[in-house]
Amino acid sequence: MTIALSDHDKNTLRIAADSGAVPEAVSGQDRPELQKAIEEIVESGFIGVSLRVHDERGEWAGSAGARELGGTAKPPINGHVRIGSNTKTFTATLVLQLVAEGRLGLDAPAADHLPELGLDRRITVRMLLQHTSGVFNFTGEVYDDGTVVPGIPIPYGTTGKEWVDNRFRSYRPQELVELALSRPARFEPGTGWSYSNTNYVLARLLIEKVTGRTQAEEMQRLILGPLGLSGTVAPDTSPEIPAPHTHAYYRYEDTGERKTIDVTRQNPSWISTGGDMISTTRDLATFISALLGGRLLPAPLLAEMCTPHPTGIPNMDYGLGVFVVTTDCGGTVISHNGAAVGHAALMYGTPDGGKTLTAALGCVDDADLSIAAAFRKAQQRLLNEVFCGRRADPAQPTG
Template sequence: MAVGVATLLAAEVTTAVARPAGPSPMEQLRQDTEAIHALGISGVQARMITPDGRQSVASSGTADLITGRPVSADGYFRMASTVKTLVATVVLQLEAEGRLSLDDAVDHWLQGVVQGNGNDGSRITVRQLLQHTSGIHDDLPGYTTPEEYYQQRYDVYSSEQLVARAMAHAPDFRPGEGWGYSNTGYILLDMIVQKATGHPAHQEIEDRILRPLGLDQTRWGGTSATLPRPHARAYQLFGPGSVVDVTEQIPVEHESLSFVTTTRDQNRFLRALLGGRLLPTRQLAEMKQTAPVSGELQQSWPGGRYGLGLVERPLSCGGTYWSHEGGDGGYITLNGVTADGRRSAVVAMSEARGDTPEHILEQENAGSALIDHALCVRAPSIP
């Protein structure tokens, strides 16, 4: 595997009268990106923003295992499940406008779509879809071997087809009586947004969030199998010595959830959301009403709780932060923002070490450590 030297791409470091014990925030960010790369992950880019708006960026590894090209500080990557926070924000904006209610049944908007095998759309609410408490089973297509990747990477599914796959299964639990991560639930939310507005959810995201915030590096990809430039190649580890370039593929949830972004835009979105710039006070408070995640996810998110499209996680320095990571097609992204929206960080990795549970958890823990360190920075004391 080709490796690159850890490179500091940009840095703005506050000068203080007395240097704090331990590494500076910028040095810590650089060390954390190097630690992630040292796990065997081909490329890493990270960006943190302080309360005064200053940015620090670090990278490690390579954007291309063949050419050794360095990782760009402004490289695009697939947003994956972080899009759920965008979808939830649009739904809560629609609630604030009186155009839907969180207590609406799914059948109110999508009559007869959720039915069969014990599934009942008249008993599932919009709130339960947002919080993953609907009980709807997930059965999205996916690949677990290189052969499956090459066979499936250009397959295209409609939202209706993906929901139908879930309806072939009995619910995992009764609505409101458990917690289970369901991508299908967010496909249904996309469909509800279109019913409520007459526009595809990706257009509502563009009009309500991206354009007002000037997030011009966040783009809906649709059925495109490629990303804008610059971007790091994405790799998937399937087994010992089996690293496959999986950059080129059509995301399964392409109809509304296929967005690409950068660490700059993701930071700006999370800061605007928690800073109260996208939702009225009541809707932001609704978003932050959380439920404990499943025992399986507690391994990855110790102490984690899920609100409405937003995850609350504890900080090692006390308090909590808000986030929603994403992983798709070799790109793994973790992020976090403090409760006041003033300090944030994003780390994007361009290789998924998904061959063993141990490697998955190791990568998750290293990314989480970077976010925790970036958000727990304290100003140096001055004697």
């Protein structure tokens, strides 16, 4: 359906878009199935959801729910969100750009550039990006027999109070890596697959060692600047998040009492480049489209990035900083999603970057990951709606 807008309406939209608050009626009126999907996702337990889709029908963006608990204002359509492990895709892209520049070797030992850490020399740069290094995850490991080996205080798997009390603490990347390397490796390098945030903090240290600049500076030089991603931030230790944004909450037990607090402000250095970045649905869509469309990497390196390595997760293999997902309708999408204590972000694209789905979600998080099932269903619902043209079958695995 074609929408005719007056000059006044266009100006109103421009001002609203700049503030992140696109009027709901205009942004969503010709894609009711997408608006309905995000409204139902909110009903499943989320505070607010913002969705952006680019496909053969053009671009659509909408939101549902609220910006904060008890509020009535809608989430900003292009608000800022802590993107969690989507950070890994940005970091992997940056490493591969340095490979393209000849500053790193993909199959060279990471220890060549970080000799002070005492890394196993069998661990290559590729293994870090692919999660096949075997290095202990500094946020803790859960082994196949159910054994849990904790790492630093994190918001999941405990009462949560220790993380709450330390949520403004600053961690140095080296501190996180040193803790991880003080623990036994999960497996011999290259002999298995296990998702480890440590791999991507090591990738950050590699970037900074070979360039002599911070990861944030290199990110600006090679990705954010060239793509004009003005809404994307690598915050390092800053607890701030730019406005506008949906609020993030955390529920925890304290001396037998259940408390819910606003954790929108938090120091993300506890996860570092495992998941510290902030972005918007627009910037994520621009990034994944440009990446898969060949604007950031030479074709051979992009092919390496998207080559699937088995993970043991149904319908989800891993490349270099991206998941390679098989949809319910038999297609392939390239993805990374992330959660960051009360915030979450989705990022999907077809292998050519021509169709994209990005989303920002706000919720009440807790140590038991109570929102996890609803999050998986939300992912599958949107994935099927956008890439398969149908609703998710509740009986299907959510992956």
